[in-house]
Each structure stands twice: as C-alpha cells, then as structure tokens.
Amino acid sequence: MHMHKLEKVWLIFGISCLIIFLTTIGVSAFYLGNKPPSCLLTIDPEKVDQQAPFNKPGLHKVEGKEWDYELVYVASAFSYNPGQVEVPLGAKVKVIATTKDVIHGFEVAGTNINMMLEPGYISEYTTTFDKAGEYLIVCNEYCGSGHHLMFSKIEVVKK
Amino acid sequence: MAKVELKQKQKTEIEDSSSLKGTLASVFLLGFFIIITWLSVYFLFVDRF
Numbered sequence: 001m002h003m004h005k006l007e008k009v010w011l012i013f014g015i016s017c018l019i020i021f022l023t024t025i026g027v028s029a030f031y032l033g034n035k036p037p038s039c040l041l042t043i044d045p046e047k048v049d050q051q052a053p054f055n056k057p058g059l060h061k062v063e064g065k066e067w068d069y070e071l072v073y074v075a076s077a078f079s080y081n082p083g084q085v086e087v088p089l090g091a092k093v094k095v096i097a098t099t100k101d102v103i104h105g106f107e108v109a110g111t112n113i114n115m116m117l118e119p120g121y122i123s124e125y126t127t128t129f130d131k132a133g134e135y136l137i138v139c140n141e142y143c144g145s146g147h148h149l150m151f152s153k154i155e156v157v158k159k
Numbered sequence: 160m161a162k163v164e165l166k167q168k169q170k171t172e173i174e175d176s177s178s179l180k181g182t183l184a185s186v187f188l189l190g191f192f193i194i195i196t197w198l199s200v201y202f203l204f205v206d207r208f
C-alpha cells in the first residue's frame with residue numbers, strides 16, 4: 001500500500017499520543033489505585049444516622065491506617081453535617097460522605113475533592129490537605145428548592 | 160463557418176495534489192492544541208489536593 005511520507009509522520013504522532021494518554025490513565029488506575037469516589041460501598045439510606053461512621057459526623061483521628069484522619073459528612077436537604085470543620089495543615093485525610101435523602105453533590109471548591117453523593121452509596125476520597133486556607137463545600141447536583149443554600153466549610157489551619 | 164475543435168490540442172493542467180504540507184501543518188496544529196490542553200488539565204489536577 002502506498003502511503004505518503006507525511007501521512008506516516010502524523011499517524012505515528014497520533015498513535016503515540018494515544019498510547020501515552022492511555023498509559024497515564026492505566027498507571028493511575030492499576031498502579032496508583034485511583035478509583036471513582038463511589039466504589040461498591042453501600043449503606044441503608046434510612047439508617048445512616050445509626051451506623052458507623054455516620055453516627056458521628058466530623059473529623060476523627062485514626063491510628064494504624066494509611067491516613068491520619070477521617071472526615072465524615074452526612075448530607076441531607078439542604079445542609080451538610082458538620083457545617084464547619086478545622087483540619088490541620090498537612091494531614092492526610094479520608095473524606096467519607098453519604099446522603100440521607102436525594103442525590104447531592106460534594107465539591108470542595110478549588111480542589112480535586114468532587115464527589116456525587118447517592119442515597120445508598122458511600123463516597124470516599126483520600127487526600128493530603130497541604131494548602132492552608134478556607135475552603136467552601138458546595139452542592140453541585142440540583143437537589144431541590146434549597147439547593148443553592150447548601151454549603152459547608154473546611155478550614156485548613158497550621159497547628 | 161463553425162470550426163471543428165476536435166483537432167485542437169489543449170492540455171488540461173492538473174493541480175499537483177501530492178504535497179501534503181498544509182495538511183501536516185494543520186494536523187500538528189490541532190495535535191499540539193490537544194496536547195497543551197491535556198497537559199494543563201493534568202498539571203492542574205496534580206497541583207491541587
């Protein structure tokens with residue numbers, strides 16, 4: 001098959017780009033273990049308040065785990081529990097959240113923490129809070145008439 | 160009288176379409192645009208917590 005020389009150039013260029021992009025995603029998923037925030041963990045949405053860890057929302061220090069703290073949130077129309085949290089700077093935190101009623105969003109504005117909270121499912125995201133400041137948590141899934149009033153705050157402070 | 164034009168020898172010029180330099184340039188232009196946007200989103204993701 002005759003192929004123009006320049007045609008070969010851009011085909012090789014395009015295919016190698018594709019390979020590099022897909023390898024990056026593959027390494028992220030299979031080597032670094034990144035997964036979607038909601039990944040197979042379920043809960044009875046009617047009994048959220050009685051079940052650990054959602055019976056005690058807030059920041060808890062944990063021992064013997066890969067992360068130092070667990071930050072537990074329960075979302076319901078139209079608020080998050082807790083409404084404000086202080087996190088020490090540099091702490092590795094696992095954010096664990098679920099919803100009691102409808103689908104809510106959980107976006108810590110300006111960070112990679114951005115999850116969808118679905119009734120019956122637990123969403124998790126582990127990260128290191130390495131920049132001090134005040135962060136706003138907003139709901140980014142339309143959940144009803146009070147959707148725009150739904151927020152919470154995280155303060156990352158040096159201790 | 161009308162002339163019969165059958166015997167007129169006129170060559171039709173065929174444009175040389177074998178040059179693909181313009182196509183190469185536009186492919187790379189689009190390619191680099193995609194790479195730059197991909198990398199900027201990637202580094203934004205890596206930089207944030």
